[in-house]
Amino acid sequence: MSQQRIIAHFDLDTFFVSVERLNDPSLNSKPVIVGGTKERGVVSTCSYETRVFGVHSGMPMAQAMKLCPHAIVLQGTRGDYSRYSRWVTEIIAAKAPLFEKASIDEFYIDLTGMDRFFDPVQWTVDLRQEIINATKLPISFAIASNKLVAKIATDLAKPNNYIVVPFGKEKEFLAPLRVNKIPGVGEHAFHTLLDLGIETIGDLQNANPVMLEQQLGKHGRDLWNRGHGISFSTVNAYHESKSISSENTFHENISSVEELEAEIVRLTEKIAHELRQENKMAGCVAVKIRYPSFETQQRQASIPYTCYDDELMFNAKTLFHQLYRKGQPVRLLGVRLSELTDEASQTNLFQDVSRKNELYKAIDDVKDRFGKDLITKARIAGRREAPEGLDETS
Structure with a gap:
């Protein structure tokens, strides 16, 4: 069931x-x-x-x-x-x-x-x-x-x-409402239904679905279902177009810090690659944790603009440890990059990043040719001194 x-x-x-x-x-x-x-x-x-x-x-x-x-x-x-x-x-x-x-x-x-x-x-x-x-x-x-x-x-x-x-009360709730309260019933369909003696959703519920198909075409049966409160439309997960994110709901809850850190690294590496594919840099990192009770917590931090795995991983792991309740099992982990910019050449004027750019370009070329999972970072990736400018904003 x-x-x-x-x-x-x-x-x-x-x-x-x-x-x-x-x-x-x-x-x-x-x-x-x-x-x-x-x-x-x-x-x-x-x-x-x-x-x-x-x-x-x-x-x-x-x-x-x-x-x-x-x-x-x-x-x-x-x-x-x-x-x-x-x-x-x-x-x-x-x-x-x-x-x-x-x-x-x-x-x-x-x-x-x-x-x-x-x-x-x-x-x-x-x-x-x-x-x-x-x-x-x-x-x-x-x-x-x-x-x-x-x-x-x-x-x-x-x-x-x-x-x-x-x-179980859907039909009863809908019955007294005018039929044009149903989303998608415009003026033309409404007047057609009125001509058929269908003014309320209750009238629609009692109508013959075959007759509705004859009068309204293939939408007649769908309208009859809607009148009965029947809908299988799913809630489609929202993704902010001005951010890049990835999250994973575990098959079994995880409480191992090492496993959770490894997942943070994997998720961050994945979206950092997407970030570079779009030739962008991110100025904000966010980490989301959901516990088995469905309680969800999120923390984000403003960072110097970057698109590099090691810098993003460090910040994501820092946020994770600030947020995580030690010993608690975790149902879901997520990482999001936002405040995206394509002004890459202007965001790191005081850093010599040419060698780093060449390194990541080579890595991305291999991933694009042979698959994103071929090259993965060691678990210690991102374990370095905090970059200047880490500024918690949540």
Whole structure:
């Protein structure tokens, strides 16, 4: 029998508007639209004060201004949105066993199996509160047995609240909702369903799936499944595009310091090779440790920009020993390189690195020709004096 899935869906409420209000508190409680100009473009995000007039995301700005002519229109500050999004992502990444960043303001977390150790609902409530305390952003979430139901439930939890849909109650929860609450049911499909007498998801549940296929094609059966709360979509692990990382979940928990150090070396060597393949250097190293209880800890350090195995390994091992609880078994280890730059020639102006460059180029050439595992570092790699500039940032 397969394990019951537990999926949490987080959504930052009116994200762009919320960021603008943090920057300018005078916007609080006022109707705000972030999007194009008053005459052109579409609504990206709008405050709840504008939604009572019928304004919604994706609406043409001209139409939105007719509905709510007194709205304050902002062009948006994308740099701030990215900064806050990264901030929330980092908080989730430090705690969540497996998460997917679906968009700049939307996240899925797979909590399956965590109920053996603690209450997943309370864990998620605590994570939400941590995000709110740190960023001051409103955020809602829902927990359900799959991504589809969790996403629909989060919309009902807003603003700034949460909902839990118990396992086995998916159909009952969905039944009274209008059928266009199902993601992917656009205006055309919605009106087609209305013409068929299907207004609520309950109506969809009671419809003949063969008829739906005849009317809506191959998507008819999928829609019927969605109406029953059936979805097998998985949470896809998130990887920050501006970082390089690798992690390993062990088949059996490991408590040997020597084995854990060896894994840190292996992971670091792997991503250092990828770093050089992209002709980049890293200015930050992070190490992640997850224990059998799913408790996850992470520590990072700013370093002088480098792409060399020995320097990165030293810093990764230093962070590991700062973070690791001696004697405790470990379920997962991970290493991440971030603050990447391709300004390699300008980052080490005061070092003579020509011989080192030639050495690593030769090693990488062999790896590329015959496989990455052909050449591996000795276990003592990186065991040297700490480079200047090791600056813990977490």
